[in-house]
Amino acid sequence: MFSGSAQPGAALPKRLRVFYGGTFDPVHNGHLAIARAVREALGTTVWLMPAADPPHREAPGAKAEDRAAMLDLAIEGQAGLRVDRRELERSARSDAPSYTVDTLRELRAKFGEDAPIAFVIGADSLHGFAGWREPEALLAGAHWVVAERPGSALDEHLPPPVARLVAGRWTLDAHALRTTPGGKVLRLRQPLHPESATQIRRRIAAGETWHHLLPPAVARCIVERGLYGATPIVLPPAPPR
Ligand SMILES: Nc1ncnc2c1ncn2[C@@H]1O[C@H](COP(=O)(O)OP(=O)(O)OP(=O)(O)O)[C@@H](O)[C@H]1O
Numbered sequence: 001m002f003s004g005s006a007q008p009g010a011a012l013p014k015r016l017r018v019f020y021g022g023t024f025d026p027v028h029n030g031h032l033a034i035a036r037a038v039r040e041a042l043g044t045t046v047w048l049m050p051a052a053d054p055p056h057r058e059a060p061g062a063k064a065e066d067r068a069a070m071l072d073l074a075i076e077g078q079a080g081l082r083v084d085r086r087e088l089e090r091s092a093r094s095d096a097p098s099y100t101v102d103t104l105r106e107l108r109a110k111f112g113e114d115a116p117i118a119f120v121i122g123a124d125s126l127h128g129f130a131g132w133r134e135p136e137a138l139l140a141g142a143h144w145v146v147a148e149r150p151g152s153a154l155d156e157h158l159p160p161p162v163a164r165l166v167a168g169r170w171t172l173d174a175h176a177l178r179t180t181p182g183g184k185v186l187r188l189r190q191p192l193h194p195e196s197a198t199q200i201r202r203r204i205a206a207g208e209t210w211h212h213l214l215p216p217a218v219a220r221c222i223v224e225r226g227l228y229g230a231t232p233i234v235l236p237p238a239p240p241r
């Protein structure tokens, strides 16, 4: 089945599937820089996976369909970046809250128990990881790629419950993620990106400059759809015939 010069008995690298989940409300240049850095570090496609509208807590600033449309625009023409709508599709089938552990189970059912699967998160998300549903199952069942983020230090600054959860799982070796189905935490070293969706929503609502923080096609979509309090473009009346 395989060709090449692998030593008999050596663990053969397998295809790694990588998912970057987020509310993406809206997707910004920081998200895209991280997705590209992960694509380069792991040498594989990164699937950006918008989260569904949460039924039981405060809704995001834009509806799921708008957030997904902005993601489509953001990755247009970018090799190795794709959008995965499985969480939106799942929430359309049931209005139960969408948890990452449910997504992992769905991915395992599709790709098998042996397939290497990795999720990408920012350091601030890792800080809150102990509060996620079934954090131990998530860590054992998938790899985690953690992007450094300003204001959320890693190493000895992790909250103690999270430090205990991830102890012994850290690696700097991207290749290690292809040899097991899950269980490792890779620190993604990359230039820090200051963008935050909260800051962008606030700037739009306050009428401050914000276009430079996201791709032009996404900025256009925000204006055209009047998202986050942006003034929608009003088309001039058609000239009289
Ligand atoms: N600038 C950034 N640097 C590193 N990680 C980031 C950055 N922006 C977002 N992330 C990570 O990407 C994932 C999805 O982020 P999300 O869609 O919540 O964007 P956000 O900018 O954190 O939004 P908000 O300000 O609304 O919380 C999260 O795991 C988050 O930690």
Ligand SMILES: O=C(O)c1ccc[n+]([C@@H]2O[C@H](COP(=O)([O-])O)[C@@H](O)[C@H]2O)c1
Pocket: 020, 021, 022, 023, 024, 049, 051, 098, 099, 100, 101, 125, 131, 132, 133
């Ligand atoms: O499953 C959980 O308990 C859980 C708790 C918090 C966040 N998440 C996921 O983490 C990703 C980033 O979340 P957010 O809120 O920072 O956009 C997104 O895919 C969420 O579904 C998942």
